[in-house]
Amino acid sequence: MQRRTFLSGSAALAGAALAGTPLAFGQGKLETTQVSIAVGGKNLFYYLPLTIAERRNFFKNEGLEVEISDFAGGSQALKAAVGGSADVVSGAFEHTLLLQARSQMFREFVLQGRAPQIVLAVSKKTMPNYKTIADLKGKKIGVTAPGSSTSIMASFVLAKAGLTAKDVSFIGVGAGAGAISALQSGQIDAIANLDPVMTKLERAGDIRVVSDTRTLADTHTVFGGNMPAGCLYASQSFITKNPNTTQALTNAMVRALKWLQTATGSELISTVPEGYLLGDRALYLDAWQHVKEAMSPDGLMPADGPATSLKTLQTFDDTIKDKPIDLSKTWTNDFVKKALATVKA
Structure with missing residues (x-):
């Protein structure tokens, strides 16, 4: 297979990706094949793309062995990453802002939800x-x-x-x-x-x-703009050290997002664990219709999303009100753009 490697000149991003073929065909290119992901409430639609990538073997197809640890909430999943027991978090974007306020640099690299669904x-x-x-x-x-x-x-x-x-x-x-x-x-x-x-x-x-906040219109009413929700984020050091692995994770998540855009109800039901359904398949599918619009169709962060998130936090959280937050260091679309150019659903 013919491959080209794109290396960013910036150590802050260091985004490397393979063009035209999934990383699974060249596992030697991955800095690490084993990745631990922490999530808070994996059964929720908020994190559905993560489950789809796992259950439909999109991670495995990228040459990754992903271990997912489920916690009661996103704040506990965040603690796992900060403490070093998880490499990546599937969680709320706003946590990257709160972490930077504590001088801990974490960055979102693929968006799962474009509305909070809360x-x-x-x-x-x-x-x-x-x-x-x-x-x-x-x-x-x-x-x-x-x-x-x-x-x-x-x-x-x-x-x-x-x-x-x-x-x-x-x-x-x-x-x-x-x-x-x-x-x-x-x-x-x-x-x-x-x-x-x-x-x-x-x-x-x-x-x-x-x-x-299950629809885009309701989200705009509550927050006054696009409010990014679930995403994959990791420490900047992890991304810098593991650009190909980060790209592989992104590829798998973009495939999951694309799959969800066209999946039938029966395909969805047959993919998620039985426990997600809360004993009522019809209700689960009805709930899916409520939140389907909230799923990111492509994994890209909207341009105004980070600012909306910061403004929201500054409204009530004293720990971030007077802190100089550099939004450009809390997210990147680089990996998603490369995935969209190479990954097929």
């Missing part, structure tokens, strides 16, 4: 007389994990209504059956979570939705 809702059981966001003062809000994207979204909505995170109690409830049980049993008064969890609660008549 829904904030109140319990009809414990808050039957809910009228405005102000009514959440003093209440318990269930999130996947404190510090995760679900608590970030809820904090932003609270801030716009004049409340702070100190006015409520954030309770970690995970992203599956535990979250549903916590809401239905009255342990929490409100919940910020994602599909299929939220569609199941909505269908059961347990919640009243007060803020929704």
Whole structure:
């Protein structure tokens, strides 16, 4: 096979890729074939492209042996990467900004979602007389994990209504059956979570939705612009040392994103683990229709996305308000552009 290697002159990116053929045909080109990925709530649609790349062997086709560790929320997945037990995180883009504020340089290299898909809702059981966001003062809000994207979204909505995170109690409830049980049993008064969890609660008549970011239009209403969501990100040192491996990961994720654009319901159901369905295949497919638009069609970061994310965090997070954040160092489209030029769905 004829290959050409593209080497970036910048050590910050050091993006190398093979043109025309997948890396699987030349495993010697990979700096490492074994990659550990941390994720918080793998069953959620937010991370569906990761599951597709894994289950349809797109990672293996790139010559990679990927080990995925699932945590209760994105903040815990982030800790795994910072602590060195994971190479890459499948998580929320805004974490790269929060990390830079702590002088830790991490960079997004392929986008999974172009809308957060997070829904904030109140319990009809414990808050039957809910009228405005102000009514959440003093209440318990269930999130996947404190510090995760679900608590970030809820904090932003609270801030716009004049409340702070100190006015409520954030309770970690995970992203599956535990979250549903916590809401239905009255342990929490409100919940910020994602599909299929939220569609199941909505269908059961347990919640009243007060803020929704499952569509692009709703996302623009809440955040005022494009709000990047799930992505793969890694430390800049990992990307610099492993450009071909980073490219291989990107190739696999772009293939997954392309596959999702045309996949039928039956193909989706047959690909994801049974446990993702929460015991109701029809509901899972209905929830998929709610969030399908939120999936990135190509893995590219929208030009205004990083700024929207930073503005959101600066609204309520004191740790980042006065920090000089260099957005250009938190993301790159270089790997995705090369994948789009060479990878077929």
